[in-house]
Amino acid sequence: MRVKGLIFVLVVAALFIGIPFLITDEYIEEKIETRLSIANTALVEIEDFKFSLTDLHVSWSRLQVTDPDNTMMNLFETGEVELDFAFWPVLWEQVIINDLRMTDFALETERETDGYFEIPEGYDPETGVPEDAGFFYSITAEVTSTIAENARMEFTDVKDDINVDSLLATINLQSIDQMDGLKNDLESNYSKWDSTITNNSIEKNARDIEALVTSIKLDEIKDVPTAVKAIETIQKVVKEADSLKNEINTLQTDFRTDIQNSRNSIGQIDNWISADVDRVKNVAKLPEINAQSIGTALFGQNLLADLNTYLEYLATGREYGQKFIGSDEKADKPERYEGRNYEFTDKYDLPKLWIKNIELSGVTKNNIELAGQVLNVTNNQNKTGEPITFELSGAEEGVATLTVDGALNYLGEEKTESLSINYSGFSLVNSKISPSELLPYDLRSGKGDINVDLTIKDRRIESRVDYVADNIAFDFESAGAPKGTVERLIRDAISGTNRITATALIDNTDGPLKARVRSNVDDLFLNALKRTVQAEVDNAKRRIENEVQSRVNAKKAEVTQLVEEQEAILRDKYAELETKVNEQLAIVEKKKKELEDKKKELEEELKNKALDAVKKKIGF
């Protein structure tokens, strides 16, 4: 044995084991901060980072993650965090944490310093939004747009003095042009039929047949062969007459069908006028007064904004999840002679990251102390076989309670996220029940409950927000006298109730995103509003309809008159033609009959003559 060699091996082994112990916590902290800041594109700060290789323990006293869109705000921050990780998986580049304790977790906190981070040269952070998170952002944008529309909904805008003339001046009534087009088409069609009826060969053919028939003189037919020949001629004429009859029948069918189509096309005029009326009504922004629109106007803004906040959290979660965690997908490597690995058990079939249990505590923006568990945070649920679940609860001054629970389940083919939030018992004193100008009253008393259920399956959203304000009393005196009829009616309607419930439903399960809001006071409002506002709206609608009708009626009458006149003319012409042809055909029929009678007569005569001759011969 080489003693020097043994010493060398021992020294190398000692260095290999010892070097990790020589790396300072500050060095690791700086490296982690830099890596995370590059990925976040804004500063990520860790304070008092401690790493113990012997205990496999990591801790820090504070973590701040700057919001890249507003570097004076943190997306979130944590207080003290402690975690223990498993040793062996680290050798396979897997971080498995059994328990993580996190305190003072808070969302959207203000920063003391600017969190701008200059990306070092040579780094190319992913700045795009991942596809899944992009979908959430598009949904939140749609909901934001719906909220903005609700905020704009003003029933008090509806007035009696809508200037219909100036309104119509800005709108091109399309029905007039459409009727002009129809009139031209009809004129062209009638002209075609006029020419067809006037210049066809039917009448000439009928005259030729008549002439041929007339040329057959019954008086000149003296014997049977001449009669037979005449009959043959007349049979030929009958065939021609039948063909002519068919021709005129076809003409008659085409004529009647075409004329009926022309008449039917007039029916479109009412639809065109109706479309013009709708167009003018849309420009006049006449609202549809129904329970849905009232509920949306009063509570939609609040409820949808709440929902949007939670959707944005999910979007941020997805975006950061994809940025920081990445994926377990291995880069394609050439398999040449690298052999094949046999995985005899699933012992090492672990995800890159798996935090089995997070004990979390923190404070919400409403200063509610919140604590609970987050389980099975991982980058690959198929390997853990468990969805990410969370369950948090807390209370505010011993009165209001908040529970948040949900699951991010990516085990099946469809990614499913569900979130359920219940915030109940919060005080409504000195707050407004709605930001709508229709309810500008502070509350003297009352407690509120909000319950949110949100489920996202693949790209289908189904959500429900229930809001209950109980034992409420409005402070009408401080608001002063109602500023309008609508406000007065609303005040009357709500003064009789001490409980308001509202429900917002948002889903895109069968098409585009739909937002519906209903409340228990909808019908109360509806009855009161319908008495006044609906009458105003109906009146404005009537005036618009009348004005549009008056402008287009002349053109409609013009078209109708054209149809009536031209149709009558053509029908007369056609009847005349038909009569003439029928008369001539009747002559043919008559002649045919006469000829057949003549033939019979000649045959009878011939028979008698023959009989007489025989009798004479035999002396009878």
Add this chain to the structure above:
Amino acid sequence: MLIILKYIAKLLKALSSEASPPQLAGGFVLGMIIGLTPFFSFHNLIIAALIIVLKVNIGMAILAFLIFSGIAYLADPAFHNFGTWLLENDNYQSLWISLYDNEWWAMTRFYNTVVIGSFFVALFLTIPVFPSVILFVKQYRKHIHERVQKLKIVKVLKGSKLYSIYKGVNRVRGK
């Protein structure tokens, strides 16, 4: 070319050194194991430590490593097939599973067809190679050494002239 000459010189030097035939053979078989198996394997760390710690000839180990690395490149498909046969053999399943479930053994990557195939082939080869090398060294020293020493090429390779050329070339290369 210079490297080949250098190692031929080393081989000749080792063969004629004071090292015993088992030391030379030991170095050779250990180098052979490293050469035949994938280089970055946990067991090669142990083999390398053995080469350093045991009184085996390091030159022979390096020479064997170079020779068998080239052979291994061509033989990898055969190692894969043999490894597949081993790992799929029903008689050894419980052994493989228990090795796989032990983290230390798992570090050896014996669950890989090429690693285990080449390792076992290398182990089997030590049985004939080790005594063969001993025999070769003994026969060389007894019958061939004298004649080889008289060859002109050997004189050139072995003498200080080779060393001065070798150093000279390195200086020109700027090393």
